[in-house]
Every structure is written in C-alpha cells, then in structure tokens.
Amino acid sequence: MSKFIQGTIILLFAGLVTRVLGFINRIVIARFIGAEGVGLYMMAFPTFILVVTITQLGLPVAISKNVAEAEARGDTEKTKKILIVSLASTLSLSILFTPALILLTPYLSEHLLTDNRTLYPLLAIAPVVPIIAVSSVIRGYFQGKQNMKPAAYSQLIEQVVRITLIAALTKAFLPYGIEYAAAGAMLASVIGELASLIYLLASFKLKKKFKVRRQFFQHIRKGKDTFKQLMEVALPTTGSRMIGSVAWFLEPIVVTYSLAIAGVSTIAATEGYGALTGFALPLLMLPSFINMALSTSLVPAISEAKAVNNFHLIEYRLQQALRISLTTGGLSVVVIYILAEPLMTVMYGSTTGTDFLKLMAPLFLFYYFQQPLQSALQALDLARAAMINSLIGAVAKIAVIFILGSQPAFGITGVALGLIVGFVLVTLLHFATLLKAISYTIHMREYLITSGAMLLTGYIGYITIKYLNFTIVPTILCGAMIMSLLYLIIMIFTKLIRKGDVQGLPGVGQFLAKFMFR
Template sequence: MDQKHAIIKGAFILTLTGFATRFIGFFYRIFLSQSFGEESVGLYQLIFPVYALCFSLCCAGIETAVARNVAASSSLGDKKRAVIFLYCGLFLSFLPSCIMMLLMQKEADFIASFFLGEPRCAPLLIIISYAMPFAAVHSCICGYYIGLKKTRIPAISQLVEQIARVCSVFFLYRYFMERSLSAGISLAAVGLVMGEIFSSLFSLHAFRKEKRQTLLPASAVLPQKPGSWRNGMRGILQTSLPLTGNRVLLNILQSTEAVSIPAKLQIFGFSVSDSLSIYGVLTGMALPCILFPSAITNSISTMLLPAVAEIQAGGSIKKLREVIRKVFFCCFALGLACCFAFLLFGQLAGELLFHSQMAGQFIITLAWICPFLYTNSTLLSVINGLGKANISFLLNTAGLLLRIASVFFMIPLSGIRGYLWGLLISQGTVFLLCLMYLGLYIASICKKENRGVK
C-alpha cells in the first residue's frame, strides 16, 4: 500500500471512530451539564490541565517516540525491532506513571488549593490519579499501532474508552438516584478512570492476540542480545526526552492559562460561582462543539507523522510537497465550511443542545478560528514528522503566550469575549508561522538538491 492510500485508509478509520466518540461525548456533556450543573462542570474541567501535565511527564513524549521509531523500523522490514521499541516505551512510561499517581494523591490538597485555587478539586484529583498507569499502557500500544499504520486497534480502543466512561457514569448516577444518595461531579472523574482501564485492557488483549496469531517464537520478541534492548531504550529516550520537555512546558503554559481564566473573570466582576459557570460553558460545551469536526483533521494529523517520517527517510521532496499541499487545502476548506455553518447555526446549536444562550454566543465567536485551528494540527504534525519537534514547540509556545496575554490583559477589561478574540489571534499567528517555516524548509531542501545536481 502506497503512502497516499495508507494515509487515507488510516485517517478514514480514525475519523469514523472520532466522530462516533465525539457524538457520544457530545450527549455525555449535555448529560453532565443537566445532571450536575454548569458550576460543577467547571470544577471538573478545571482538573484537566493537571491531568494533562502529569500525562505529558509520563506518557505523551514516549507515545510519539514509539510511533516514530516503530514507523522507521517497519519501513526497513524489521518487525522484531519495532516490538522492542514498544516494550521499551512501556517500561519507560509505566513506572513513572505509578509514581505520578502516588504523588497526585499525596499532594492533591496542595495542588487544588494553591495551583487551581479551588479546594473542591482535591477529591477529583485523587480519583483521576488512578487513571495514570492505565493511560501509560494504552498510549504506548496505540503509538505502536500508529507507527505500523494499523489504526484499527487505536480506533476501537478510543471507542471502548468513551463507551466505558459514559456508561459507568450513567449507571452510577442512576444507582445513586434510585437510592436517594448524593451524586456529585466526582462520578465523572470515576468514569474517566473506568474508560482508561477498559481501553488499556482491550489494547493489551489485542496486542497479545496478534502476537499469538503471528506465531512468533520467543526469540523474535525477546532478543538474546542485551544490546538490542540498550539500543531500543536509547532510541526511545533520544526521541522522547525533547518531546516530553516540550510537552511539559506547553502544558505548564496551558495550565497557567486554564486556571487563570476563572480568577481573571472574578477581577472583571463575576462571582466565584459565575466565573466557574462561564468556564464550564466555554470548555465543556462551546469548545467541544467547535472541535467536533476536527475528528477529521486529527485523524489526518495522526497518520501524517509516520508517513512524513518515511517520506523524509526516502528523500523525496516532491512527494513531501505534494502531501503538504493536498492536506493544507483539504483542511482549510473544511475549516471555512465549518466557520460558515457555526456562524449561521451556532446560537441554535447552543440553545438546542445545551439549553444555554451563553454557549450559543461562544460558538458564534469561536467559529472564526475554525480554518486556522483545523489546519494547524496537520501542519504541526508534518513538522513533527520531519523530526523538528523543537520548531513545533516554539510555534505552539508563541500561540500559547498570546492566549495567556489575552487572559491576563483582555479578560479583566472585556470579560470572556477578550479571551475568545485572543484565541483567534493566537491560532492565526501559529497558522502563518507554520506556513512560513514549511515554505523555508522545502526551499532549502530544493536548493541543496540543485547544488548537488550542479
């Protein structure tokens, strides 16, 4: 299967699953907002920057490193080495994730009070900490299959995670209501843990089943030479350490942004309850609605990283330029179509789906970021696939700094609308910077080829 068909097939599978999970998640968020209230949803959303930061420390860089190294090994026909990279990734992420789980539980009160500024988040942090080891296993196995361009297992595991999360919360809520017990937003945190448990168990089962079906001897999976493991560890660490450092710094900035929004809304004049409600409507209702179509672009981004890595290894600048051009125009056209759709029907969507006029207003304002938001994910994936993780880090940091500036300077002056326009400016800036860098990169490669011909 050539590069084009591999990307299309993989993206198609991931897109179908992405739409299915987002469709389920859409009604799940409606259920949360109606069952627990906007303020409780705001509290629940407030813990995710901490979870994302902890996940980045333990797993995120390693998942990408596994995918990239497995893709390189697979392109050379070395399946044995690809499996070694998976095992090394599992070892390097599972142990730190267990340590992180214990640290989150021990310091939950401190994180909730001094970092999030909301002591009511402490029990939620303790609950979601149990998801960390399972998330590590799930992410590494998904990285392995993405590297092989086999998206069926990651896609199904994503669906399993979402179904397990929603069903567990729904049945627990019914159980509590039938017995007249108090059912708080902590049930949503329990659902997150259940989703990671089921998805990791499914991923492990699928991997073990595949290995049994291929009838590989033990020596094919567990190499005799210690150097194979050493090289595998080195390969994962060399790729993952800069990625992890970048992800951690980005998540620190994102966390600063997220926890500052309610605080700055209070400076603008809202109460604690109102500021959490606005934050909950923005992050739990309006943004998921805007991000719903990005299931397509996220799927393309996932498949682009290993594909670009292989194209770069083959040295075909023509093929690389063709892939970038086609992906850019498709994603930008999708963004424009969604922008017009949200401008026309955003208010109706907010009131009909979430019974919130505020959500509709947010959706209309956020509609303008769609062309940039949907295209940026694929452009950044191309840059990562070229092995330029530091460049993508710098571009993401530039966008985040603009968003943080809007939180600190625009929210106190004009409320949440100042932050929404800050989002638009940041996405537009990242969009232009990505295009400039890729244009310069391709021009420099073409210049080198021309010199070689001469």
C-alpha cells in the same frame, strides 16, 4: 488504496463516532450537573490532560515514527526493542507519578484552583496514570505499522464505556454535592480508558509476531541507542504537549485570578468558564476529528517517505492533508456560526455560550490546520521547532487571558480572545517553520475559492434560517443540509473535492465517485 488514505479513513469514521459520543457525554454532564458542575469538571480536566502528557512522555509519536522507519527497512528486532524500551520508560514514570499526584491534589485544589470543591475530581484522575502508560505505547506501535484499526476501535470502546457510566455515576454521586458528581464524571473517563487498554492488549497479543517477555531485561540493558533515538523525537514532542498541557493547567488558575481582579465572583467565574470550555469549545472542536485522523496518519506516512528520501511524496501527502482540512474546516465554521443559537439550545437546553461560538468560529479554521502541521514537523525531525512555536503561543495566550480577563470591559470574553490568539499564532508559526524546511507550493486559488464558498454559503444559510417557520430541530437540519449541499457543489465544481478523495471511502465510495463526478 494507499496506507495513508486507508488509515485516515478508518480513523475518520472512528473519530466521527467518537466525537458524537463524546458530545453526548458532554450533554449528559451538562444536563445532570449544570454549568457550575461543568465548570468544576473542566477546571480539573486540564490536570487530567497534563497527567496524560507527562505519562506518555511523547512516546506515541516517537514510537510511530521509529516503527515506521524500522518497518520500511524490514527490521523486526528493532521494532521489538522500541516497544520494550518504551514500556519500561512509561511504567517507571507511572510508578513515580501516581503517588505524587495524590499527595499534591489537596494543595492544587485549595491554593492554585482556589476552589476546594475540585479536590474529588482531581483525586479521581490518579488511577489513569498506569493505564495511559501502557495504552499509549501500544497505540504508537500499531500506528507505526500503519494499522489504525486497533487505535480506532479502542477510541470507540472508551467512549461507549464512558457514556454508559457517566449518567449512572453522576446521578449516584449528585446527592452528596456537585463536586462528587463532577468526580463521578471524571471516574467514568478513567474506567473508559481502562476498557480501551484491555482491548488494545488483546489486539496486541493476537497480532504481534514476536514475544515481548523473551529477553525483556536484556533489551532494556542494551537499549541505550534505541532510547536515545526515541527521546530525540519524544522530548520535543513532550515539550510541545507539556507546554499546551501546562498552559491549559494554568488557564483556569489565571482565569480565576484575572476575573477576580475584574470584580467577578468565584461562582460566576466558574459558570462563565464552564460555558466557554464546557459548552462552546466542544462544539467548535467537534469537526477536529478529521484533522486528528489526518495528523495521526501523517506521522508514519511522512516518516516512511523520508526514510527513502521521497520528498515529492512528502509534499503530496501534506498538500492532501491541508486541502482536506481547509475544505472540511470551512464548512464546519459556517454551519457552527450560522446555527450557533439553535445548536446551543438543542445541545444544552440553554443559549449560554452562543456569543463565544460566534466570536471564535470565524478564526477557528486556523485550529483545524494546527494538528496536521505539527505532525508533519514531528515526522520531519522538527519536533523541537514545533515545541518552541507551542511555547510562544502558550505564553501569548496566558498573557492575553490575564490582561483582558482582568478588565471589567472584557471579563470572560477576554479569556475567549486569549484562546483565539494562542491557536492562531501557533498555526502561523508551524506553517512558517514548514516553509523553511521543505519545498512547498501554496495554492492561493484553493484558499480564495474556499473563502468565497464560506461567505456565499453563510449568506444563503442566514437567509434560509431567517425565513423558516419550522421548530428548532427541523430548522437546524434544514439549514445544515442546505448549506452543506451548496458548499459541496462549489467544492466539486472547483475541484477542491476530487474523485480520488471520495473513491477511498469504504463501501459506497465507488458509487459516490461515479455519481458525483460523472
């Protein structure tokens, strides 16, 4: 089995468990603090992502790419230098950025987010800066060596610790007010990151083949060339993520102002934004762990192939990643759309956000393509082009949110439409950039078959749900099972799911391959 497939499968299973645990985490938060509390949490959460983006400086992708190339040449000393220069850079940033965040928080909560209850959730973010600084470097190092186990296990540890603490902290702080409960939920995330870092440090200490402390400062003084090589990838990557993070940071601000123009109260705006970003979007993004696993594995796999000028392998890996994204994303879209209302009822005890699910689900397939495409561009030294694409999409998203959100006829629905415009536009721009850079064949047959399978599966699922007299949970299970089985049969019969895709699965892979493809 290739390192690419092996690494993807490890991240795939870890991502599945992490997403499920993360979803349980969202459910716990929603149950304890309600839509208003989720709204406060989600208004502060973009700042958390922005902090992470600035602290990482795009280095995980740059480290992964450069370490993969160094490993292909067998240059261990280069790998050590990459690691030391990266650690020095991120730690320096964290020393500057942590006090700055604490000082700016009161202004941010009162004047930009226009809800001073976000003060405490924002303050709870500050301790995460130095933690992220170190963990991001170690993750990039392991990914560059195409060893995905430490990164996968660290994700699981983070979620387990987070979900263990989330109920306790929100319950403990809730008597003091919703804002304190939201801060407790954010603090649980920070402690989860700390637990993840401790595991990564232990794994690094056990598996590294060199001493980082030896000649540490000497490597920093002589690391100008290494720093430059890292920044060639890191800065455009940071630019892309910064654009996305700044857009996400501005999003609740623009939402608040635009809905105020439309005559929506602050409390109603917070609840609506919480339903969209805290209820509907997590469900839509649940299947994206597949694409995240693919994109993480793609960077070192394509970088390694590029280092030896194997362009045929580059196209093969990309075709493989996009085909998996297409087939898995198609099923996810259908199941979420057909089962939108019962899923929301079971997950959150409310149908709030169901309309957002049905509005966004059909076009969310574009979102599932975005991450693999962006990783491929970064590995091909086209991170700057990816950054420009992200900028165009972010500007379009914010503009549509403000224009439509400020119209009473649209309101919070205009915000949802703005999100759709953003990710669809970025995905199309990424794909156009890729077509200009490499030789790539578009197999229209795959897209037509998948579209037909989605329509047929959705229709059968709708008819099944309509005539079932089961209670809500059996309805979800039965409907999802029927749709998944029908879709799987179509995919195997048309060879969009192939024997090699299944054989790579650990444990039962060979058995399933013989059973499904005999």
